[in-house]
Amino acid sequence: MSNRPLAAAGRLVPLLRAGLIAGIVIAAVAYPVVALTGLGAKATAHAVDQKTRVLKTALPAETSYVYGPDGKTVLTMFYEEYRQYTKLSDMSPNIQQAIIAAEDSRFYQHHGVDPKGVARAFVSNARSGGSQGASTLTMQYVRMALRDSATTPKQVQEATQQTSLRKVKEMRMALDLEKEISKDEIMERYLNSAYFGHRAYGIYAASEIFFSKTPKDLTPVEAATLAGLVKSPSEYDPADSDQKEATGRRNYVLDRMSQLGYLSPDSAAAAKSEPIRLKLTTPPHDCAAVAEKYNSWGFACDYLKNWWSAQPAFGANRLERMDNLRRGGYRIVLSLDPKIQAAAEKNVGAKEATGSPFANGIVVSEPGTGRVKAMAVNRTYSLDLAENPLSSNPEAGPKVKANYPNTVAPLLGGGDLAGYQAGSTFKMFPMLAALDAGMPLSTSFNAPHRYRSEVYDGWAPSNASGAMSGQQTMWSGFGKSVNTYFVWLEEKVGADRAVRLAEQLGLRWRTDVDRDHASPDKAKKWGAFTLGVSDATPLEMANAYAAIAADGRYCEAIPVQAIMNRDGTPATYATPGGLHREVAKPRCRQVVSADAARAATDAARCPTGDTPARGSCGGWSTADSVRGTVGRPVAGKTGTTDSTRSAWFVGYTPELAAASFISDPDNPFNAVGDGQSQIPIKAVSETLRDGLKGTPTRQFTPPSDAIVG
Numbered sequence: 061m062s063n064r065p066l067a068a069a070g071r072l073v074p075l076l077r078a079g080l081i082a083g084i085v086i087a088a089v090a091y092p093v094v095a096l097t098g099l100g101a102k103a104t105a106h107a108v109d110q111k112t113r114v115l116k117t118a119l120p121a122e123t124s125y126v127y128g129p130d131g132k133t134v135l136t137m138f139y140e141e142y143r144q145y146t147k148l149s150d151m152s153p154n155i156q157q158a159i160i161a162a163e164d165s166r167f168y169q170h171h172g173v174d175p176k177g178v179a180r181a182f183v184s185n186a187r188s189g190g191s192q193g194a195s196t197l198t199m200q201y202v203r204m205a206l207r208d209s210a211t212t213p214k215q216v217q218e219a220t221q222q223t224s225l226r227k228v229k230e231m232r233m234a235l236d237l238e239k240e241i242s243k244d245e246i247m248e249r250y251l252n253s254a255y256f257g258h259r260a261y262g263i264y265a266a267s268e269i270f271f272s273k274t275p276k277d278l279t280p281v282e283a284a285t286l287a288g289l290v291k292s293p294s295e296y297d298p299a300d301s302d303q304k305e306a307t308g309r310r311n312y313v314l315d316r317m318s319q320l321g322y323l324s325p326d327s328a329a330a331a332k333s334e335p336i337r338l339k340l341t342t343p344p345h346d347c348a349a350v351a352e353k354y355n356s357w358g359f360a361c362d363y364l365k366n367w368w369s370a371q372p373a374f375g376a377n378r379l380e381r382m383d384n385l386r387r388g389g390y391r392i393v394l395s396l397d398p399k400i401q402a403a404a405e406k407n408v409g410a411k412e413a414t415g416s417p418f419a420n421g422i423v424v425s426e427p428g429t430g431r432v433k434a435m436a437v438n439r440t441y442s443l444d445l446a447e448n449p450l451s452s453n454p455e456a457g458p459k460v461k462a463n464y465p466n467t468v469a470p471l472l473g474g475g476d477l478a479g480y481q482a483g484s485t486f487k488m489f490p491m492l493a494a495l496d497a498g499m500p501l502s503t504s505f506n507a508p509h510r511y512r513s514e515v516y517d518g519w520a521p522s523n524a525s526g527a528m529s530g531q532q533t534m535w536s537g538f539g540k541s542v543n544t545y546f547v548w549l550e551e552k553v554g555a556d557r558a559v560r561l562a563e564q565l566g567l568r569w570r571t572d573v574d575r576d577h578a579s580p581d582k583a584k585k586w587g588a589f590t591l592g593v594s595d596a597t598p599l600e601m602a603n604a605y606a607a608i609a610a611d612g613r614y615c616e617a618i619p620v621q622a623i624m625n626r627d628g629t630p631a632t633y634a635t636p637g638g639l640h641r642e643v644a645k646p647r648c649r650q651v652v653s654a655d656a657a658r659a660a661t662d663a664a665r666c667p668t669g670d671t672p673a674r675g676s677c678g679g680w681s682t683a684d685s686v687r688g689t690v691g692r693p694v695a696g697k698t699g700t701t702d703s704t705r706s707a708w709f710v711g712y713t714p715e716l717a718a719a720s721f722i723s724d725p726d727n728p729f730n731a732v733g734d735g736q737s738q739i740p741i742k743a744v745s746e747t748l749r750d751g752l753k754g755t756p757t758r759q760f761t762p763p764s765d766a767i768v769g
Contacts, residue, residue, distance in 0.1 A: 115237055118205045119145070120253045120262065122389025122626055123343075126361060128354070129621060131393050135354055136344045136361060140386040141261035142269070145626065148248040151275040155263055156247060158280070158287035159254075161316035164197040168243055172198040172234035197250050198234040204253040251275075256286055257293030265343070270298065272339040280323060281331045284313040298336045306336060348443045348468065356410045358441030360396055360432065363474035363599070364619045373633035373643045389626030393644075395431035395619055400424055400716070403750035404434035407743045408720070413438040414465035417452050418732055421472045422720040422743050424751065425602040429646040430615030432599070433716065434747070435472050442466035453727040463725050471725055473597025474617075478570040480706045480723040483699030484541045485601060486592035488710075489565075490550040490558040491534055491663065492608065495656040497553055500769025501534045501663060501675055511544035515551045516587030527680075534659075536678030539666025541698060543591060550590045556583035558590065564651045565604035565614050567596055592699050592708075598719040605696075605710045606717035608664070611761070612657035615648040659763035664695035668711065673762035686711060689745035692757045696744065700737055705729060707737035711744040714758040716751060718744045 123139040148156070160167050166174050178194040195203070206219035218226065238246070256266035263275045266286050271278070278286070288309035289296050298306035311332045318328035344350070347361035368374060368385055375381035405411070408420045421437035448461040463469055470477055494503065509529045510522040521543050523529065528542045537545035550558055559578050569575045574594045577586045599617055607614035623631040623644045632640040666677035669684030670693060682698040686709075696711030706723035720740035724730040 115202060115205050115209075115233065118209045119389075119626070120205070120208050120249075121387035123265075124385055124388055124390040124392060126364065127391065127393045128357075129394060129396055129398065131622070134344075135357055135394070136347060136350050138346060138386045139343075140383070141255075142259050142265045142343050142345075143252065143261040143389075144264040145252050145262070145389065146248075146264045146275055148244055148251075151248075151251060151263060152278040152283060154280045154283035155251065155275060155278050155286065157317055157320070157322040158283040158313055159197070159247075159251065159290070161320055161322065162284075162287040162313045163200065163290060165316065165320055167197050167247070170196060172196060172236075172238040173231045195230075196234060198238055198246050199230050201246055201250045201253060202230050202233045202237065205249070208253065254290050255293060256289045257297050258299065259343075268341050268343065270338055270340065272341045280314070280317065280327070281310070281334050281336075284317065284331070285310045285336055288313045298338060299340060303336050310336065347441070350441065355441050356405050356436050357394070357396065357401070358468070359437060359439075359470070359472055360394060360435045360619055362441070362468060362470055363432070363435060363472070364392070364394065366470065366474045367617075367619050371633070371643060373631060390631065391622075391624040392620055393622040395426075395433065395621045396435070397424075397433040397751070400747070400751035401434040401436065403747045404436035404718075404743075407746045407750070408436050409438045410436045411440075414440055417462060417464060417724050417726065417730065418722050418736065419463065419471050419725050420720065420722045420739055420743060421598055422718055422740075422747060423472050423598040423602040424716055424718045424747065425599075425606040425617065427606040427610035427712070427714065427717055428613065428615065428648070430603055430606065430618050430648065431621060431646070432617060432619050434718075434751070435599075437471050439464055439471065440466045441468060443468055451726045452724055452730050456726065469725065473599025474619075476570070477597070477725070478574075478595040479597035479600070480595060480708075480721050480725075480728070481592060481701040482594070482596040482601060482708050482721075483592040483701045483706070484543075484546075485697045485699035485708050485710050485719075486562070486594065486596075487538060487541065487546045487590055488605065488608070488660065488664070488697055489562045490546060490553055490555070490590045491538060492652055492656060492660045493558045493561045494549055494553040495534075495659045495767060496561070496612075496652040497557070499549075499553065500767055501659050501763065502769035503549070503552075504531055504533050505537075505545055505548050506530065507532045507537065507542050507545040507548065509544070511547055513547055513551060513587055516547075516555075516585060519587050521547055521588070521591065532678070533675060534663045535666050535672055535675040538663040538697065539677040539681040541667070541682050546590045547587060550587065554584060555586045555589050556580070559583040559586060561651070562604070565607050566617065567594075567600050567604060569594065571595055592701065598721055601708070601710050602717050602719035605712050605719065607651060608657045608660050609695075609712040609714055609717050610648075610657075611654035612650055612652040613648050613654075614651040615646045618644070618646065620644045654761075655764050655767050658761050659767045661695045661760050662763050664697060664712075665693070665760070667698055668694050668696050670694055673760070674768045683709060683741045683745075686741060686745045689742075690748045690752075692752065693760050694745075694748065695760070698741065703731045704734050704737055705731045707732055707740055709740040709744045711748060713748060713752065714760060715755065716748055718747055720744045720747075 121141045122143050122145050123137050125137050126135045174196050210216040252262040255261055258269050260266040260269040267273055267275045271282050285298055296306045296309040314328045314331050317323045318325055347358045350358045369378045369381050374384045404422045408422050419437055424434035426433050444466055445461040451460045451462045509526055510520055512520040523543050528540050532542050532545040569578045603617045625631050630642045633643050662672040662674055665672045667681045667683050668686035670687040687694055694713050699708035708721045710719040720743040722732050722736055722739045
C-alpha cells in the first residue's frame with residue numbers, strides 16, 4: 061500500500077490545526093466574554109472594557125519646549141521620548157499611504173482586527189515555524205497606548221508580553237476602540253505614537269531627525285523610508301554606513317504603495333532608483349543643550365527645573381513632576397528680559413571673566429511679580445569639567461574639580477547649594493521688623509565702637525571703623541552700616557522677629573548651623589543674624605529686597621511668564637479654597653505694611669549716595685557712587701563678611717531689584733579681599749542703569765510723618 065496519501069494527510073494536519081486556531085481566535089474576538097471566561101478570567105472582560113475607555117483619551121508622551129520671552133525662540137526641550145503631537149491634516153498623504161502599505165494594507169476595510177490577516181499569519185507560521193504577526197494598525201496602536209500609559213513595570217510587561225491572552229485582549233480592545241473613534245483618528249494617534257529609532261517618537265520627530273523637515277513636506281521616498289522603520293528601527297536604520305537593509309525595506313514599501321494604487325509603477329521605479337538622502341538633526345535636550353549664543357541662560361533653565369520640581373501642580377513628588385516635564389508636552393516661556401539679561405552678563409563678565417575661582421553673579425527680580433529678569437555669573441554653563449583646575453578647597457579631595465570655568469552648579473540659587481554669607485545686607489531685616497513694629501526712622505542710639513550685649517549673653521561686636529561711632533538713626537546707621545547700632549536695634553525688636561520676617565521674605569536656612577540658630581527656641585539669641593552670618597543666595601536676596609520696593613508685598617520668585625498645556629490652555633493649580641489659578645501667575649502677599657516698606661526704602665537710599673525723602677544720611681555712606689551710575693532714585697545695601705571672604709550689594713529701583721555677590725563657591729575661607737569688594741556694587745549699579753535705559757524714571761513713595769518720627 062502506498063504511503064503517499066498518509067504523507068499528504070500529515071502535511072495537511074498543521075494547516076488544519078492553524079485554520080482551527082485562527083477560527084478560535086476570531087471567534088474569541090467575536091464573542092469576547094465567552095472566550096475570556098474560557099481562559100479562566102471572568103473579570104478580564106470588565107478590565108478590558110476599562111482599558112478601552114482609557115485608550116479613548118490616552119495621549120502619548122510629548123516633548124516640553126522652553127522658549128525665550130518672545131515665545132518663539134526655542135532655548136531647549138525636555139523629553140523622555142522626543143515627540144511633538146501632529147494633526148493628520150498636517151501630515152503628507154505620502155506618510156499615511158506608506159504606513160498602510162508597510163503595516164496594514166486593509167486598514168480602511170477591517171474593523172480593528174483583520175480575519176484574513178489572522179488566518180494568513182497562522183497558516184504561514186504553521187508552515188514555517190516562524191512568528192509572523194497579524195497585528196493591524198489599530199492593534200499596534202492599542203499595544204503602544206497601553207505601554208505608554210503604564211505607570212508600573214507590571215503594566216508595561218502586560219502590555220508587551222508575547223502571550224495568547226494578551227493578543228486576544230488586544231484584539232478585543234481594537235474592535236471596541238474602532239466603535240468609539242474614527243479610522244483617521246486612529247491613524248493620527250498611531251503616527252504620533254510609533255517609534256522610528258534615534259529617539260524619534262512619532263512622525264514629527266522622525267521627519268525632523270532624519271530629514272530636518274516637517275511631516276507635511278515628506279516625499280514618497282522619505283515617507284517609505286520612515287514607514288519601513290517601524291517594523292525594526294535598528295535593523296533598517298538608514299543612518300548606518302551600510303544602507304543596504306534600509307534601502308531594501310524602503311523599496312518593499314514603495315512596491316506595496318504601487319500595488320495598492322498609491323504610486324504608479326513608473327513613479328515607484330523612479331523612487332526605488334534614488335539613494336536615501338538624509339539630513340540628520342539632533343534635537344536639544346535639557347539645559348546643557350542651550351545654544352552657545354544663549355549659554356548664560358542655562359543657569360535660568362537650571363533654576364526652572366528646580367522650581368518646577370517643587371510645584372505641586374505638576375505631581376505629588378519631585379519624581380512625578382520631573383516625569384511630567386519630560387512627558388507632558390508643555391510650552392514654557394521664561395521670564396528673562398533679553399535687555400536686562402545682556403546687561404547682567406556684560407557686567408559680571410559672563411564670557412570674559414570665567415577663569416577666576418571667585419564667582420561674581422547677579423540676579424534681577426521684578427518687584428510686584430517676583431519674575432526673574434536676569435541670572436548671570438562669570439561661568440560657562442557646561443557639563444564638561446575636563447579643563448577645570450582642581451578645587452581650591454583643601455578638604456575636597458585630590459581629584460575634585462573646581463567650579464570654573466565650566467559648571468552647572470546652581471551658584472545663583474534655586475537649587476540645593478546653601479549660598480554665601482551675605483554680611484550687612486541682612487541689616488535690612490531687623491530694620492524692617494522694627495519699622496513694622498512701630499519704631500520710627502528717627503530711632504536714635506549713641507552707637508559705641510564696641511557694644512556689649514546683655515541680651516546676647518555678653519557678645520560684644522564692634523564697628524568696621526571708629527568713624528561709625530556716635531549718635532545714629534536708621535538713616536545714618538544703615539547708610540554707614542554701623543554694626544553696634546543694628547545689634548542694639550535688633551535687641552529692641554527681637555532677633556526672632558527679624559528671623560521670621562526674613563523667612564516671610566523668602567529666605568531658607570540650608571545648613572545645620574543656620575537651621576539650629578533659626579529654630580524657635582534659639583532665634584531670640586541669634587544676635588549675629590543682623591550681621592549676615594547666615595548663608596543666602598542672590599536669588600533670595602534680590603527677591604526679598606524686591607518686596608520692599610513693592611511696598612511690602614512679597615511675591616514668590618518665579619522663572620516663567622507663561623506655561624501652556626499641550627492643548628494650548630494655561631497650566632493651573634488648585635488653591636486650598638478650591639480655586640484654579642494659573643501656575644505662571646505671580647503669587648504675592650503683603651508681608652509688612654506699605655508705610656514700613658517705604659520707610660525702609662528711605663533709609664536704604666543712604667548707602668547708595670541717593671538723598672532720602674525725609675531724613676539725613678549723616679554725611680557719608682558705603683556705596684555712594686551708585687546713585688550717579690544708575691542715574692535715577694535707587695536704594696540698596698552693601699555687605700561684607702569677616703576678612704572679606706565674600707562681598708555683596710543688593711540694590712533696587714521701583715522697577716527692578718538686583719543682588720550681586722563675589723565669593724569662592726568651593727572654599728568660603730578663600731578670601732575675596734577688600735580690592736574686589738567693589739565688584740558687586742559695580743555689577744548691580746551698571747546692570748540697573750543699562751537694563752532701565754530708555755524707560756521713564758519712577759520715584760519712590762515717601763514714608764508718612766507717623767513713621768518718620
